[in-house]
Amino acid sequence: MSLPPLAALPANLQPSAERALSAFRTALADQAPELAHWSDERQQAFARVAAASDFVSEQAQRDPAMLLALAASGELERSLAPGELRGQVAELLADCADEDDLGRRLRRYRNRQQLRIIWRDLTRQADLAETCRDLSDLADACIDLAYRWLYERHCAQFGTPVGRRSGEPQHLVVLGMGKLGAHELNLSSDIDLIFGYPEGGETEGTKRSLDNQEFFTRLGQRLIKALDAITVDGFVFRVDMRLRPYGSSGPLVFSFNALEQYYQDQGRDWERYAMIKARVVGGDQAAGAQLLQMLRPFVYRRYLDFSAIEALRAMKQLIQQEVRRKGMTENVKLGSGGIREVEFIAQAFQLIHGGRDLSLQQRPLLGVLGTLEGQGYLPPPVVAEMKEGYEFLRYTEHALQAIADRQTQMLPDNDLDRARVAFIMGFDNWAGFHERLMYWRGRVEWHFQQVIADPDEEEGGSGDSCIGGEWLPLWEEALDEDSACRQLGEAGFVDPAAAWRRLTDLRNGPQVRAMQRLGRERLDAFIPRLLNLTVEHGNPDLVLERVLPMVEKVARRSAYLVLLTENPGALQRLIELCAASPWIAEQITRFPLLLDELLNEGRLYRPPLAPELAAELRERLTRIPEDDLEQQMEALRHFKLAHSLRVAASEIAGTLPLMKVSDYLTWLAEAILDQVLALAWRQTVARHGTPKRADGSLCDPDFIIVGYGKVGGLEFGHGSDLDLVFIHDGDPQAETDGAKPIDGAQFFTRLGQRIIHLLTTQTTSGALYEVDMRLRPSGAAGLLVSSLGAFQRYQENEAWTWEHQALVRARVLVGSPGVATAFEQVRLAVLGRERDLEGLRLEVSEMRAKMRENLGTRETAAGTGANAFEAAAPFDLKQDAGGIVDIEFMVQYAALAWSRQHPELVRYTDNIRILDSLEQANLLSGEDVHLLQEAYKAYRSAAHRQALQKQPGVVAGDQFHAERQGVMRIWRELGLK
Template structure:
C-alpha cells in the first residue's frame, strides 16, 4: 500500500514550516550571494516540498539551518528527486573517507554523511517520492556502507599497530565478519533504528608483523570496539547508528567477538529459541563476506530444522507473553511495535512458518518479511485474503513508525499524546486529523491481532474453558494412571469404546513403553498434553477403538520427536484429519507412522484434498529443486522423496474422501511419477556429463540428451496405484562408439549405460524418506540378460525380429514418459510399425491364450483353478481380482490381443496406451459390440476400484468368491467370444 500525497499544510503546522523557511534563508544569507542565488533558483515544486517536509520534520528543518551549504549541495545534486543506483552510496562514502586523517576525522565524516543521507531519505519519504520498500532499502544500505567502509578504514590501521591476524590452521590473514541482525539483516531498517550486530572471525591464531603479537581474539575485540565507537558515540555532529551487541552469544556478559568454531559450538549446545528466530534475519553486512556466508551456512541447521518444528510456536508464544507483560508493566499499549496488533505480531506470524517449515521448504529461508508473506501465500500456507490484510496492515504500521521517527530523528514507536505531534503524524500519514488516522490505525491493529491469535494463540485458551482447564482435561487422570481399572473401563465405555480393556492396554503400553520412558522432561510434557486431546477426539468418533488402534502406533513412532506431538496439539483440525484418514485406511496410518514428516500435509485441508494437475506438479517439483545447490545430491534426493510422499498422501486422502474418482487417482499418481522421472533424468544427466562429458550423435554433434525413459505396464497405461513399481525401458540415439568430450572420456555405449545406472540408483536408493520407486527393467530387449540401455536401432531390430508375442503385448501399453522429443518420436514410429503389422490370427490367439494359461497356472488361485472351477463362485473361497478368470488380466489380454490383431487395418487403436481408451477405439471401429465394450470398461473400473480400496486397507487383492459374479461372467463370455481359451 502507498500513502496519499501530502498537499495542504494544516494551519497548526504552517507557522513551524514558515519559521524553518526563514531560518534556512538566514543561514543561506550568511554564506553569501552565490548561496542565495542557488536557493532562489529552486523550482516551485521543491519549495513547496520544503514547506511540507519541515512542517512534518524538525530534524530536516534543523539540519537545513545548521548546515545550509551541505543542504544546498544535496538539493543541487538532484538526489532529492531521484532514487540512488546500486552502489552509489558506497562510492560516495568511499571517496569521502579516502582523505580521512584519523579516527576523529573518521567519526566526523561518517556522521555528516549519515545526516546528509538521513535528510535525503526523510525528504523522499515524506514527499512520497519513495515508497516504504525504497525507504527501508536505502536506510539498510546506508547502514551497510557505513559499517563496512568504517571497518575497511580501521582494519589496516590496526594491523599496522598490532600486526596482521593470521589463522593458526590456515596460515592466512583473518578478517572480521560483521553480521547484521533484525531489520538491518532483513534490509528493512526504519528511519531511526539502532543496528543489531554480531562480530566473528574465522579462526584463532596470533598477529604477525610486530614485536609483540596479539591473540586474534584480542585483536578483533579491539577492532570491534573501535568500529562501535566510530558508529555509536555521540559527538557534536550526532551519531551514525546506535549499535546494539546484545544478540551475541551470552549477551552483554559475553565476549565482544567470537571465532567461528566458538559461535558454532555455542549455537549447537546452548542456542535458545529466541536466538533461532533472530538468526533468520542474519546477513553479512561488513568485513569478509565470503567467510561470513560460510558461517551462515554452518549455522543454518540451528535455525532451520530438517523436521517440522512446531515447538517454535511454543517459544514464540512465551516470548510474546513476556513482551506483553513488559508492555503492560511499562504502560506501552500505544506502542505500535510491541503492543497488541503491532509490527512484532506480523513478524512473529511470518517467523512461525519459517521456523516450522523452513528446514524443508527452502522458499521460506528468506529475510524480507514482504517476501516471506508472498511465499506464504504462493505456497498455500495462508489464504490470499489473510496475506493481503497482513501485508497492508504491516505497511501501514511501518509508515506510521517512520512518521513518528521522521519528526525528530528519534527512536520511538509510541503514539504521541501532544496535540502538535499528533497533528504532524496525521498530516504525514495523509489524514485530515488525528481521529481519522487513529480510527484507521485501530482497524489494522485489530485485524493483525486477530490473525496473530489464529496462528499463535494457545489452543487451550478458549472462551468457554475455565482458566485451569484444557481440551481433553477429563482424560488426564486416566492417561496418568491415577484411576482404578474399573473406573477407567467405565469412563471408556461411557465414551463409546466397545473394548475398554484393549484401549486401556494400548494406552498403558504406550505410557510405560521404552520409548516414552526414555523421553526427556519437555517431550513427556508434550505427550501428556497430547494424549488427553486425542482421547477427547476419539470419543467424538463413531469408532473410538479403531482410532486408538490406528493412531497410537503413529504416536509411538514419533514420541522421541515430540515436535510432531506439538503439531497435532497446536492444530486440532490436523488431528481431526489424521484420525479420519487413519480410521479409513491403515495404509495411510502406516505410511504416516513410517514417514511422520507427512503430518505437515494435514495442516492445509484445501491442499490436502485438492492435489495439483500435471503442469502444476512438474512446476512445483522443479521450483523445489532449483532452491537446492546443484552439488547437494543428498538434499535433492530427500526433496524428491518427500515430494512423492506428500503428493501420494494427498491423492490417497482425496480418494478416501471421495473428491477424486478412481481414474483421476491413477492419472495423478502417473503424473507424479512422470514429474519425478523428468527431474531424475535431469539430475542423472547433469552428473554423468560433469564426470565424462557429453556423448555424441552419429553426425558428431553433442547429444542433448538423445535419451528417453519408456514406461510399460501400469505407468505406461496411466493406471498407477498406491505403491506400484515402475516398468521402465531406456533408449538412446547416440553414437555408441564415439567418445564423450569430458575429463574422463568413455564411449557412448558406456555413457548411456552409466546414465541408466544413475537413474536407477536415484529412484531406488533408500534414504531417511525411503525410496522413490521399485524399478523393473525386465521388459527391455532380451530381459535381464540384455543391455540396460538400448539404442533406438537395436530396440527396433529386436522388436521386429526377436521379440515374443507377449513382448508385443507389453508394447501395446508402452509410451515415452520423459526425455528427448526426437527420440520419443522415433520410438513411437517403431511401436506403430511393430504393432501395426499384419498377423496370423489363429496363431496370435493360440500364443495369447497359452501365455494367459501359464499365468493362471502360476499366479491364480489354486483352489478354484484360477477361477475356472465349479466352486469359484462360492463365498467360502477367495477370488483374485487380477489373476483369476474374468479378472483384470483377462481384460488387459483381450485389449492387447485386439490391438495386435486389428491395428494393421485400424492404426487409431495405437493412439492410446490405456485400456479404457483402447476399448473406446474398438467400439468406434465396430470391432467389438458397444455393449460388450461398456461391460468390459465398467468391470475393469470396478475391479481396479476394489483393488485400490483393498490396498488402502492393507489387504490383498482378493475378495470372497460370491462377489462381482456378474462382472466375472461377462468378461469370461467375451473372452470366449474372441476365440481365446
Template sequence: MRLPLPCQLPAVLQPLTLRNQQFLHEAVAAHPELDLGSWSEWHARQFDQVAAVSDFVLTQVQRDPGLLCGLMRSGELERSYGPGELRGHVAKVAQAAQSEDELARNLRRERNRQQVRIIWRDITRQADLGETCRDLSDLADAAIDEAYQWLYPRHCQQFGTPIGNRSGHPQHMVVLGMGKLGARELNLSSDIDLIFAFPEGGETEGVKRSLDNQEFFTRLGQRLIKALDPVTVDGFVFRVDMRLRPYGSSGALVLSFNALEQYYQDQGRDWERYAMIKARVVAGDQAAGAQLQDMLRPFVYRRYLDFSAIEALRTMKQLIQQEVRRKGMADNIKLGAGGIREVEFIAQAFQLIHGGRDLSLQQRPLLKVLATLEGQGYLPPAVVTELREGYAFLRYTEHAIQAIADRQTQMLPENETDQARVAYMLGYADWQAFDAQLGQWRERIDWHFRQVIADPDEDESESELVVGGEWSPLWEQAQDEEAAGRQLEEAGFKLPGEALRRLAALRASPQLRSMQRLGRERLDAFIPRLLAQAVEHENPDLVLERVLPLVEAVARRSAYLVLLTENPGALRRLLTLCAASPWIAEQIARYPLLLDELLNEGRLFSPPLAPELASELRERLTRIPEDDLEQQMEALRHFKLAHSLRVAASEISGNLPLMKVSDYLTWLAEAILDQVLALAWRQTVARHGQPMGSDGIPCDPGFVIIGYGKVGGLETGHGSDLDLVFIHDGDPQAETDGAKPIDGAQFFTRLGQRIIHLLTTQTNSGQLYDVDMRLRPSGAAGLLVSSLGAFERYQQSEAWTWEHQALVRARVLVGCPRVGQAFERVRAQVLGQPRDLEKLRIEVSEMRAKMRASLGTKATVAGTAPNAFEPGMPFDIKQDAGGIVDIEFMVQYAALAWSHEHTGLVRWTDNIRILEELEQVGLMPAADAVLLREVYKAFRAASHRQALQKQAGVIDAAQFADERRQVRRIWSELGLS
C-alpha cells in the same frame, strides 16, 4: 528489585551459623596450611550469610577448603571480572588437560570455583543481576568453546580434517546457544540449549579412512557434550539440551548450513521462530556462524508486519498454562501466571511482529528489548518500568531458589527453612513479606501480559477450560481401571479393556521411557486431545488402534505432538484418514514429516496438476546445491511421500475419482523421473563428459525412459512399482569428451545404473520406487540400456508375442523429444504389422493360461472351477478368470490383431481409450466395450480400496459375479481360450 540483606539471619537459619563455625574449626584442624586468620570480620560475616543460605557453597568449601581461601586471597570475591578474565581462567585449566577425562575434570572443578564466586557475590550484593547473568553466560561460552578448541585438533588427528566440497577449505563446527545462553541471561543453574551446525558437506582428509563431514562433526559433537554434561564425582559443567535442533531428539545431532536453512524454510514452527530470536554463536567458527545467522534471519523476522505471531505465542502460553494447572505448578515463577516467561512473551511478541521492519528489535537481551520498546514508542514508559522491575525481582528470586542447592528449578520452596533462605536473599525479614511483594509483581506482569497477548474475544470462563481435560486423569492413571473402562465405554468404545491395554502399552514403550521431560509433557498434553477427538468417530476403537503406533513413532520427536496439539484441524484430519486407511496410518507413522501436509486442508485435498507438480519439484531441487546428493535424494522422497498422501486423501474423501487418482500418481512418477534423469545425467557427464550421438553431435541427452505396464498405461496405483526400459541414440563406440572418457555404450549403461540407484536407494525417507527392468530386450540377460537401433531390431525379429503385448502399454515418460518420437515410430511399426490371427489367439491364450496357473487362486483353479462364484470363496481381482488381466489381454490382443488396419488402436497406451477406439471403429459391440470399460474401472477401484486397507487384491467371489461372467463371455467371443 531486591532490598539490602537484613542485619540478622532469620531465627530458623541461625542454628546453621553454628554448623558453619564447626566446619571452619574442623577445616583448620585438618588443613593447617589454610590461613583463616587472614579473614576479616567482614569475610567471616559474609561466610556465615552465604553458607547459611547456600548448601551448594558450603558443600564445595567442605570438599575443598582451599577453594574459598584462594578466592579471598586473590580478591576475586570483592571485584567484578574484567573483559576476558573469566575466559582466561577456563582456558588455563582446559589447556592444561592431557586427556579427555582430565579436560572434563578440570572444567568441572573450575565451574564449581566460579559458581561459588558468582553465588557469593550475588548473595552479598556485590554483583547485580546483569553481572551475575553475564558471568554465568561467559562461563558457559568459555567452557563450550575451550572444550571444543581442545577436542577439535585431536579429533582431526584421529579422523582427518573436514574439507568443504565447494570451498575446499577446512571446516569448523558452529555452536549456536539458544534461550538464556544466547541472550547472555543464564541463571545460576541453567541448562544450555545448543544447536550444532557445519558450513558444508565434504570429507575428511589426511587419514587412510576418511569420514564425511556429517559423521565427523556428529562424533565431535558427542565428545563435546560428554565433556560438559555428564555428572561425575566433580559434578557437571553445564547440562546440555540439544532438543531445539531440527526434529528434536530424533533429528541429526549436527546439520549442514543448507540443511538447517531448508528445514526452517520448509518445516520451521512458530515456537522455533520464538527460540531462534535469542540464538547466538557461542563457540566454534564465529565468521561462519555469522553467515549462518544471516541465512536464518528471514525465518525469524518476516519482512511484513507479522500479527500471526500473537496467536502463535498465545497458543504456546495456553499450553504452558494447561501444564501449570495440571501439574500444580502455580508456584513456578517462570511458567506460572505473572512469571518470567510472560515478560519474555511480551517482548518477543513485538520482536516477531515488528522485527522484520524495525531492525532495532533484532536483539537478544530482554532488558535491552524492553528499553527499545520504550524508546521506539511500542510501550509506555510506565509499563516498561513495571515489566523491567518485576522481571528483575523474579530473576533475583530464581537465583535465590537455585543458589540453595544448585538445582534447576523455578518452584517456590515449600519447607520453612528454604522459604526463609529465599526471603532473606531478597532482603526480607520473613517469607510472608517476601511472598506479598512477589504476588504484587506477578499480578502486575500478568495484567500487562493479558493486554498484549490474551485473546480479546476469549471468554474468561472459557479460557480456563482445557481441551480434552476430561481424559487427563485416565491417561495419567489418576483413576482406577474400572472407572477408566466405564468412561471409555460411555464415550463409545466397544472394547474399553483393549483401549486401556493399548494406552498402557504406549506408556510402557521404550520410546516413552526414554523421552525427555519436555517431550513427555507435550505427550501428556496431546493424548487427552487425541481421545477427545477419537470419540467423535463412529469407531473410536479403530482410530486408537491405528493412531497410537504413529504416536509411539513420533514420541521422541515431540515437535510433531505440538503440531497436532496446536492444530485441532490437523488432528481431526489425521484421525479421519487413519480410520479410513491403515495404509495412510502406516505411511505417516513411518514418515512423520507427512504430518505437515495435514495443516492445510485445501492443499491436502487438492493435489496439483501435472505442470504444477513438475514446477514445484523443480523449484525445490533448485534450492539445493548441485553437489549435495543426500539432500537432493531426500527432497525427491519428501516430495513423493507428500503428494502420494495428498492423492490418497483426495481419493478417500471422494474428491478424486479413480481415473484421476491414477493420472495424478502417474504424473507424480513422471515429474520425479524427469528430475532423476536430469540429476543422473549431470553427475555422469560431470565424471565422464558428454557422449556422442549417432549423428556425431554431442548428446543432450539422447536418452529416453520408457514406461511399461501401469505407468505406461496411465494406471499407476498406490505403491505401484515402475516397469521401465532405457533407450539411447548415442554412438556406442565413440568416447565421451570428459577428463575420464569412456565409450558411449559404457556411458549410457552407467547413466542407467545411476537412475536406478537414485530411484531405489533406501534413505531415511524410504525409496522412491521399486524398479522392474525385465521388459527390456532379452529381459534380465539383456543390456541395461539399448540403442534405438538394437531395440528396433529386437522387436522386429526376436521379441515374443507377450513382449509385443507389453509394448501396447509402452510410452515415453521423460527424456529427449527427438529420441522419443523415434521410439514412437518404432512402436507403431512393430504393433502395426499384420499377424496370423489364429496363431495370435493361441499365443495370447497360452500366455494367459500360464499366468492363471502360477498366479491365480488355487482353490477355484484361477476362477474357472464351478465353485468360483460361490460366496465365501476367494476371487483375485487381478489374476483370476474374468478379472483385470483378462480385460488387459483382450485389449492387447485386439491392438495386435487389427492395428495394421486401424492405426488409432496404437495411438493410446491405456485400456480405456483403446476400448473406446475399438467401439468407434466397429471392432467391438458398443454394449460390450462399455461393459468392459465400466467393469475394468470397478475392478481397479476395488484394488485401490484393498491397497489403502493394506489388504491383498482378493475379495469374496460373490462380488462382481455377473461382471466376471460377462468378461468371460466376451473373452470367448474373441476366440480366446
C-alpha cells in the same frame, strides 16, 4: 499499500511551517545565489516537510548548504541507483585523514542522507520499500567502508591477522541482524550486529604480535566508536551488540568455531528467531557466507519444528508483560496488533517449516508473506490483509520517527505531534488516523491469535482449562483399571480393556520412559486431546489402534506432538485418515514428516496437476546445492511421500475419482523420473564427460525412459512398481569427452545404474520406487540399456508375442524428445505389422491360461463356464477368469490384430481409450465396450480400496458376478480360449 497524498496542512502546524521557512531563509542570507534552485513551490514543499519534521527543520538551519546541494544534485526528486550510495561513501572516505575525520565525514553524510530519505518519504516520492532499502544500504555502506578504512590502519599498527590452520589473512565478518539483516531498517533504527572471524591465530608483520581474538576485539571497538559515538555532528547509527552469544557479558568477537559451538550447545529459541534475518553486512563476504551456512542447521531444523511456536508464544508473553509494566500499550511495534506480531506470524512458519521448505529461508518479511500465500500455508485474503496492515504500521512508525529522528514507536501524547502524524499519514485529523490504526491493529491481532495463540485459551477465557482435561486422570494413572475402563466404555469404546492396555503399554513403553521432561510434558498435553477427538469418531477402538503406534514412533521427537496439539484440525484429519486406511496410518507412522501435509486441508485434498507437480519439484531441488546428493534424495522421497498421501486422502474423501487417482500417481512418477534422470545425467557427465552421437556431436541427453505396464498405461496405483526400459541413441563406440573417458555403451549403462540407484536406495525416508527392468530386450539376461537400433531389431526379429502385448502399453515417460519420437515410430511399426490372427489368438490364449494357472485363485483359475462362480470362492480381481488381466489381454489382442488396418488403436496406451477406439472403428459394439470399461474401472477401484486397507486384491466370490460373466462372454466371442 501506498499512502494518500499529504493532507492539507492543519492550522496548528502553520506556525511551525512559517517558523521553519523563516529560519531557513535567515540561514541562507549569506548564500543568496544558491536560492536560484529554490522556487516558491520548493520552498512551500520545504515548509510542509519541516512542519512535520523538526529534524529536517534543524538540519536545514544548521547546514543550509547541505539541503541546497541535495536539491541541486536532483537527489530529492529521484531514486538512487543500485550501488550509488556506496559509491558516494567510498568517494567521501578516499582521502580521509584520521579517525576523527572518519567519524565527522560519516556523520555529516548520514545527516545528508537522512534528510533526503525523510524528505522523500514525507512527500510520497518514495514508498516504504525504497525508504527501508535506502536506510539499509546506507548502513551497509557505512559499516563495511568504515571497517575497511579502519582495518588497513589497524593492520599497520598491529600486524595482519593470519589463520593458524589456513595460513591465510583474516578479516572480520559483520553480521547484521533484525531489520538491517532483512533490508527493512526504519528511519531511526539501532543496528544489531554480531562480529566473527574465521579462525584463531596471530598477527604478522610487526615486532609484537597480537592474538587474532584481541586484534579483532580492538578493531570491533574502533568500528563501534566510528558509528555509535555521539559528537557535535550526531551519530551514524546506534550500535547494539547484545544479540551476540552471552549478550553484554560475552566477548565482543568470536571465532567461527566458537559461534558454531555456542549455538549448537547453548543457543536459545529467541536466538533462532533472531538468526533468521542474519546477513553479512560488512567484512569478508565469502567467509560470512560460510558462517551462515554453518549456523543454518541451528536456525532451520530438518524436521517439522512446532516447538518453535511455543517459544514464540513465550517470547510474546514476555513482551506483553514488559509492555504492560512500562505502559507501552500505545507502542505500534510491541503493543497488541503491532509490527512485532506480523513478524511473529511470518517467522513462526519459517521456524516450523523452513528446514524442509527452503523457499521460506528468506529474510524480508513481505517476501515471506508472499511465499506463505504461494505455497498454500495461508489463504490469499489473509496474506493481503496482513501485508496492508503491516505496511500501514510501518508507515506509522516512520511518521513517528521522522518528527525528531528519534527511535520511538510510541504514539504521541501531545496535540502538536498528533497533528503531525495524522498529517504525514494523509488524514485530516488525529481521530480519523487513530480509528484506522486501531482497525489495522485489531486485524493483525486477530490473525496473530489464529497462528500463535494457545489452543487451550478460549476466546475471553483464562487459558487454565485443558482441552480433553477429563482424560488427564486416566492418562496419568490417577484412576484404577476398573474406573478407567468404565470411563472408556461410557465414552464409546467397544473393548475398553483393550484400549486401556494400549494406553498403558504406550505410557510404560521404552520410548516414553526414555523421554526427557519437556517431551513428556508435550505427550501429557497431547494424549487428552487425542482421546477427546477419538471418542467423537464412530469407531474409537480402531482410531486408537492405528494412531498410538504413530504416537510411540514420534515420542522421542516431540515436536510432532506439538504440531498436533497446536493444530486441532490436523489432529482431526489424522484420526479420520488413519481410521479410513491402515495404509495411510502405516505411512504416517513410518514417515512422521507426513504430518506436515495435514496442516492445510485445502492443499491436502487438492493435489496439483502435472505441470504444477513438475514445477514444484523442480523448484525444491534448485534450492539444494548440486553436490548435496543426500539432501536431493531426501527431497525427492519427501515429495513422493507427501503427494502420495494427498492423493490417497483425496481418494478417501471422494474428491478424486479412480481415473484421476491413477493420473495423479502417474504424473507424480513422471515428475520424479524427470528429476532423477537430470540428477543421474549431471553426475555421470561430471565423472566421465558427455557421450557422442554417431555424427560426433554431443548427446543432450539422447536418452529416454520408457514406461510399461501400469505406469505406461496411466493406471498407476498406490505402491505400484515401475516397469521401465532404458533406450539411448548415442554412438556406443565413441568415447565421452571427459577426463575419465569411457565408451558410449558404458556411459549409458552407468547412467541407467545411477537412475536405478537413485530410485531404489533405502534412506531414512524409504525408497522412491521398486523398479522392474525385466521387460527390456532379452529380459534379465539383456543389456540394462539398449540403443534405439538394437531395440528395433529385437522387437522386429526376436520378441515374443507377449512382449508385443506389453509394447501396446509402452510410452516414453521422460527424456530426449527426438529419441521419444523415434521410439514411437518403432513402436507403431512393430504393433502395426500384419499378423496371423489364428496364431495370435492361440499365443494370447496360451499365455493367459498359464497366468491363470500360476497366479489365479485355484477354484476359479480355469473356470470359464456359466457356473464358474457357484462355489462363491474368493475372486482375485486381477488374475482370475473375468478379471482385470482378461480385459487387458483382450485389448492387447485387438490392438495387435487390427492396428494395421486401424492405426488409431495404438495411438494411446491406456485401456479405456483403446476400448473407445475399438468402438469407433466398429470392431466392438458400444454395449460391449461400455461393459468392459465399467467392469475394468470397478475392478481397479476395488483393488485401490483393498490397497488402502492393506489387503490383497482379492474379494468375496459373491461380488462382480455380472461383470465377470460379461467379460468372459466377450473373451469367447473374440475366439480366445
